[in-house]
Amino acid sequence: xxxxxxxxxxxxxxxxxIKLFLQNRNEASAPDAVIILGSGLGSFGKQLSGLRSxxxxxxxxxxxSTVAGHDGKLLFGEIDGKKIMAFSGRFHHYxxxxxxxxxxxxxxxxxxxxxxxxxxxxxxxxxxxxxVGDLMVIDGIIRQNMILSxxxxxxxxxxxxxxxxxxxxxxxxxxxxTQRGTYLYVKGPNYETKAEIRAFRKMGGDAVGMSTAPExxxxxxxxxxxxxxxxxxxxAAGVTDQKxxxxxxxxxxxxxxxxxxxxxxxxxxxx
Ligand code: HPA
Numbered sequence: 001x002x003x004x005x006x007x008x009x010x011x012x013x014x015x016x017x018i019k020l021f022l023q024n025r026n027e028a029s030a031p032d033a034v035i036i037l038g039s040g041l042g043s044f045g046k047q048l049s050g051l052r053s054x055x056x057x058x059x060x061x062x063x064x065s066t067v068a069g070h071d072g073k074l075l076f077g078e079i080d081g082k083k084i085m086a087f088s089g090r091f092h093h094y095x096x097x098x099x100x101x102x103x104x105x106x107x108x109x110x111x112x113x114x115x116x117x118x119x120x121x122x123x124x125x126x127x128x129x130x131x132v133g134d135l136m137v138i139d140g141i142i143r144q145n146m147i148l149s150x151x152x153x154x155x156x157x158x159x160x161x162x163x164x165x166x167x168x169x170x171x172x173x174x175x176x177x178t179q180r181g182t183y184l185y186v187k188g189p190n191y192e193t194k195a196e197i198r199a200f201r202k203m204g205g206d207a208v209g210m211s212t213a214p215e216x217x218x219x220x221x222x223x224x225x226x227x228x229x230x231x232x233x234x235x236a237a238g239v240t241d242q243k244x245x246x247x248x249x250x251x252x253x254x255x256x257x258x259x260x261x262x263x264x265x266x267x268x269x270x271x
Contacts, residue, residue, distance in 0.1 A: 011107045011222065014061040018104075019111045021060055027052070032082035033268045034109040036215065038121035038231065039246075040253025042088040047261055048077025056089065063091045063101060082268050085112065092210055094189040102211075103218035110222040117219055118267050119228040120260070122249045123209035124191070124236035126201050127181060132235065133256050135263060137171070138228040139164035140182035141213045142205055158220035163227040163271060170266045176259060181206025183230060185213035194238025208236050227271060229263065231256055 022028065037044055045051065056062040056072040064072060071088040078084060091102040109117050125134065139161045164180060171178045184205030186192060192200070192208060200208060207230045219226035233252035234244055242248075253260075 011111055015104070015107045015111045018059060018061055018108055022112075025054065027076050027085075029083060030113040030115070031085040031109070032114070033084055033116050033118060034105065034112070034114040035084060035086040035118045035264060035268075036090050036105050036120060037086055037088050038090070038211070038253075040122055040233070040250040041120050041231065041257065041260060042071045043254075043257050044261055044264060045071075045073075045075045045077075045086060045088050047079055047265070048075060048084055048086070049079070051075060051077040062104070063095075063097050079265060080269050084268065085109070085114065090211055092188065093214070094187050094210055099214050103214050106215050106218040106222065106224060106226075109219075110224050115225065116267075116271055117224050117226040118264055118271075119212055119215050119219075119226060120264070121183075121209050121212045121228070121230050122233040122253055123183065123207035123230035124197075124234050124244070125206075125232040125239065126184065126197055126208055126236045127179070127206040128239065130179060130181075130206065130232050132232055132252050134179050134232040135171070135176065135256070135260065136179040136181045136183075136207055136230040136232060137164050137167050138183045138212070138216070138230060139180050140204070141216060142182060142184040142200075142203060143213050144184070144186050158217075160216050160220050161228075163225060166271060167227045167229070167267060170270050171263055174262060174266050176263045176266075178229075178263070179206070179232075183212060183228070184208045186210055191244045192237045197236045197238050200236075207232060225271070227267060229260075231260060
């Protein structure tokens with residue numbers, strides 16, 4: 001038992017060095033919430049009062065965020081009196097980083113003793129009832145050949161989405177309509193084929209994207225309270241005749257940013 005608990009909590013040494021760096025920058029206090037901002041959702045940073053921003057390139061052991069629509073800055077500030085640390089720009093496996101490095105935000109949240117983690121992403125809608133602009137609280141993930149941890153590590157059987165229902169209740173309370181559904185993880189970076197999306201729909205996927213599944217798994221492993229929300233930025237390949245491009249993803253995120261902010265704020269306050 002002791003052994004299992006220890007394995008669950010283990011975080012890599014370099015995370016402690018990052019924590020030390022932040023302490024030296026006077027950002028030592030435990031955040032009430034850590035937020036990972038998905039594609040196009042970086043403007044959420046404007047909601048923070050007393051904003052401090054550190055470029056990823058200044059922080060030891062931080063990979064660079066190379067994707068358009070991802071800023072590459074670690075933000076600190078307050079919202080509704082709560083201390084926030086936000087990742088404006090995330091790390092994707094398709095950028096060439098090992099999966100174990102892409103979960104750095106979750107490990108840092110744990111090391112900083114954050115109370116909760118809110119994960120967001122842009123995703124393509126597979127479910128035919130979804131519309132562009134819908135917010136989907138993730139209550140299931142399907143992984144495509146994703147191996148996160150060392151194969152010698154204990155097998156995965158953690159509860160990944162214990163806060164999905166609570167998140168949806170809070171959204172409803174403040175009049176934000178949400179969907180719920182299964183996020184199907186693909187490595188990317190290319191979008192899916194129409195045939196893949198048809199297959200993914202049969203498998204039970206409601207939305208498809210290239211992040212978040214590793215982060216949710218790491219949060220479960222480290223026992224960090226986490227909830228994940230997808231913004232449906234486009235219909236997945238073949239759902240409509242429209243061709244997919246990244247500009248569309250950013251545009252949809254821009255249109256929904258206020259609603260998204262409203263939802264994140266209630267999660268920060270009450271989850
Ligand atoms: N597919 C994969 N990832 C995505 C999509 C998509 O259609 N939209 C936003 N991220």
